Amino acid sequence: MxxxxxxxxxxxxxxxxxxxxxxxxxxxxxxxxxxxxxxxxxxxxxxxxxxxxxxxxxxxxxxxxxxxxxxxxxxxxxxxxxxxxxxxxxxxxxxxxxxxASLCLTATDYGRPLYERLGFRSVGLCTAYKGVAEGLSKRGVTVPVEASDMPAVHALDTEVSGADRSELVKRLPSFCESFRVVRDGPGIAGFGGAWKNEDWFLVGPVIAQDTETALALVDEVVPPGQVRLDIDHRHPELIAWAEAHGLRPAFTTTVMEYGAPLTGDPSRLYLPVAQALG
Ligand SMILES: CC(C)(COP(=O)(O)OP(=O)(O)OC[C@H]1O[C@@H](n2cnc3c(N)ncnc32)[C@H](O)[C@@H]1OP(=O)(O)O)[C@@H](O)C(=O)NCCC(=O)NCCS
Missing domain, CATH: 3.40.630.30 (Gcn5-related N-acetyltransferase (GNAT))
Structure with a gap:
């Protein structure tokens, strides 16, 4: 019963x-x-x-x-x-x-019909790539974050995410095993991190002014061992990076939004902190 x-x-x-x-x-x-x-x-x-x-x-x-x-x-x-x-x-x-004003989430096939009924719109797809990355080129482009970089990290995050994520951003340097920036004059051209979840590392966030900076950050924050990158399909260059480094697709979710269209610039949001956080 x-x-x-x-x-x-x-x-x-x-x-x-x-x-x-x-x-x-x-x-x-x-x-x-x-x-x-x-x-x-x-x-x-x-x-x-x-x-x-x-x-x-x-x-x-x-x-x-x-x-x-x-x-x-x-x-x-x-x-x-x-x-x-x-x-x-x-x-x-x-x-x-x-x-x-808005809500966002990534939906499994179990959840998507439920969210659609509640008024969420599908805006894209995200595939988790997993494996042990091979042949990383550490180019020396990035440096470990310092406290003095954090205002610039927050400013770039706000511009790209279209939201004030200060409570999240201030916790990232201690939450991530590795959190690095690319400095550019008085500001930064990008930041990236990787954090430990169970027996693998999740690579993200990566937010950068351009693809070259984003890929340099990915190369230099990916630690040895099992990694996972949750890649939005609007970034084929990251999918190409994952495949070239021996990672394999594990599962795909639907990116969904509700309410006002999200502001910000998703083209510079290369990897989320986590699917759970955007
Ligand atoms: C996704 C999940 C949370 C949905 O929870 P749930 O309690 O089953 O959701 P609901 O009952 O409200 O709705 C699910 C379906 O049951 C139907 N339903 C709701 N009440 C019902 C009832 N009394 N009798 C029959 N069907 C019913 C709904 O219409 C809905 O149908 P649809 O999916 O075909 O549109 C659950 O399946 C789950 O935990 N899945 C695994 C984890 C996961 O994937 N989570 C989503 C992450 S994005």
Whole structure:
């Protein structure tokens, strides 16, 4: 017999709920992603519904960047409750409690029909490339970030993302294992990072004035070992880089937006911090 659908409220979760979030993720075949969840708890609003037996029936995270845009992520419903309206309830709660002009997310095939029904538009595709990168050329173009670079990092991020992501940006140097910039006179021509998630490194963010700078950053922030790059298809030059360095496509998601069209300049947003954050 089906478990009765939990009818309790959607509540704001705290870091003490992290183990239950991870059990829910594992229930859907996702990894525990401890560092990613902790980072999302530090910058976003994590919501969930209790199942009444000490576990979570579902979660959703909204990470607002000022009043401009919020990134929606970790939309998860326990398998035993799927297709009974909880995903829709969680999404509507996050949307009603997020006061930004636009929302963005990347959708799996499970989630896309749900988001379409809620009014999200598909604006592109993103493919995760994974593997051990070979033949990197460290060109000495980039340098490790210093505190004095951060105003320029924030300014470039704001210009390109079209949003004030200061709470996110200020945490990047400590969150990333490697966070480097390309200096250009008093400012910077780009910045890039890579951070550890489970037993692999996620490469991102990479934001740069041009493709040459972006590829130099990728070359110099990619660490030895297993890496993953989440590449928006509007950047074929990064797909070519991934294939030339021995990475393989693992899965593809749909990039979606809701509300006002996003401002900013996606052509210079080469890699997101994470799909969960844009
Ligand atoms: C995506 C996910 C969160 C959806 O959660 P959910 O609770 O099943 O979502 P809902 O029940 O609100 O909606 C799902 C479908 O069930 C249908 N549905 C909702 N209530 C229903 C009911 N009482 N009876 C029958 N169908 C129902 C909806 O119409 C919807 O149909 P559609 O997908 O064909 O449009 C869930 O499948 C999941 O966790 N998947 C794995 C993780 C994942 O991929 N997350 C998305 C990341 S972007």
């Amino acid at each position: 089906d478990s009765p659908v939990p009818e309790g409220p959607v509540r704001l979760l705290g870091i003490n709920d992290l183990p239950a979030c991870q059990r829910l993720a594992e229930d859907r075949g996702w990894e525990r992603e401890d560092r990613k969840w902790r980072f999302l708890f530090s910058v976003g609003d994590v919501y969930g519904i209790d199942d009444g037996n000490g576990e979570l029936a579902g979660t959703v995270i909204s990470t607002p960047y000022g009043k401009d845009v919020a990134a929606i992520s970790m939309v998860l419903v326990a398998k035993r409750y799927e297709r009974r309206g909880l995903g829709g309830r969680l999404m509507r709660h996050a949307m009603d409690n997020t006061d930004t």
